[in-house]
Amino acid sequence: MEVKFFTPTREYTERKDEFNKAIQSVLDSGNFIMGREVADFEEAIKKYTGAKYAVSVASGTDALVIASEILGFKTGKEVITSPFTFLSSTSCIARSGAKPVFVDIDKDTFNIDADKIEEKINPKTAGILPIHLFCQMSDMNKITDLASKNNLRVLEDAAEAFGMKWKGKNGVVYRHSGTIGDMGIFSFFPTKTLGGYGDGGMIVTNDAKLAEMAKMLKVHGASKKYHYDYLGYNSRLDTIQAAVLLVKLKHIDEAIEKREKVSDWYKERLKDLNYIKIPKIKGEQRPVYYVFNILAQNRDELAAYLKQNHVGTSIYYPIPLHLQKCFNYLGYKKGDFPVAEKVAGEVLALPIYPEITEDEVDFVCTTIKNFYKK
Known part of the structure; x- marks a missing residue:
């Protein structure tokens, strides 16, 4: 698949x-x-x-x-x-x-x-x-x-x-x-x-x-x-x-509802995986799952494994802005923002859009579990 x-x-x-x-x-x-x-x-x-x-x-x-x-x-x-x-x-x-x-x-x-x-x-x-x-x-x-x-x-x-x-x-x-x-x-x-x-x-x-x-x-x-x-x-x-x-x-409200359903599929299938952390919703708000991110141990290896198995992913964002060359003039250095730097090394976005199927989400999650069984 x-x-x-x-x-x-x-x-x-x-x-x-x-x-x-x-x-x-x-x-x-x-x-x-x-x-x-x-x-x-x-x-x-x-x-x-x-x-x-x-x-x-x-x-x-x-x-x-x-x-x-x-x-x-x-x-x-x-x-x-x-x-x-x-x-x-x-x-x-x-x-x-x-x-x-x-x-x-x-x-x-x-x-x-x-x-x-x-x-x-x-x-x-x-x-x-x-x-x-x-x-x-x-x-x-x-x-x-x-x-x-x-x-x-x-x-x-x-x-x-x-x-x-x-x-x-x-x-x-x-x-x-x-x-x-x-x-x-x-x-x-x-x-x-x-x-x-x-x-x-x-x-x-x-x-x-x-x-x-x-x-x-x-x-x-x-x-x-x-x-x-x-x-x-x-x-x-x-x-x-x-x-x-x-x-x-x-059709935006329907699309938002479908995104939430997809996010629930991911949360249910990944909740017991110790190598994965899912972000928390904080504050009295109504979220919209534009992206479904996880924090993953051995993120780069996992991303490569998913790619080999025909699962698309993305990394938002691999380098925090304070470490980007264009902002060298601001004088920041590695270690100044440790949380952002840690997240940048672990974050991985999984496929989510209203038209994705439950079988496809099953395949993504099974592939992730197979990676950590190796």
Whole structure:
């Protein structure tokens, strides 16, 4: 049996008529840039997440860069974030001229350890950039409390967190990821829970002024055509991507439920395996299993064995950002963030997507068990 780490073709096959109709409608209209579907998708995101404003852009990375600029993450300022994440979560800070300041991660969740943030705050600190990773959100109660206490901006990197919700304090209703801080972003890269057929991103906020800035910066900084208030970017969500994402958004709750069922299959089959550790969900929140990670002894050998047996895997992330060459100038060294470094050496992502079958999950887990029997 072959089990791919990810495949978009099963979903397309299941809903081929819907996708083809949506794409053909765009082709027939000829409105490939900022077409009707883009505005419709922004409205749909507002409705689903509860955000007051949603501004579509060309990618999750662009969303982070634009939001960082708007929030004043600039030269002379510092922004606190995690070293255990994808590059763009931190490169957006550096590109604006600010200094990324890392805090180690929680060993059970892989998210930023909110208890270690306060010690990094100083007069230069402009904001906090929590990343909601893999299946759960960072501790937004502690983060927003610290931000309020110290007059800091919060930019939520919810690139992997579409559908995740945090309950908050005092019995407050669940709030969608990205809508709790000053600004939040989503990525619609094809592998994401809500993924397109190419790149795409979204900025969400409840602040009208921040939203207006985002709308201008995404189109070269123009307040209206050929009237430039700022030096902005060329970052527009393609109309075809919006059309595809509108189809997928109609079925997102079903997809999330299927991901949770797959995660339950993995948890049940791997729970008694001493060589494997499964991350814990912490806080009053609703997780979404975008990725199913394990911590595995002899991780690299296990990954190679799975590959030999036609099981796809991935490693998120093999090298923490503080040890990446591009961030040498920050002066960090090995050992500075021991939890992130340990997790990077043990973490392994197993195949998870709504269309994967129980037989395929059985095969993955049996192959893992066979490896440790050797």
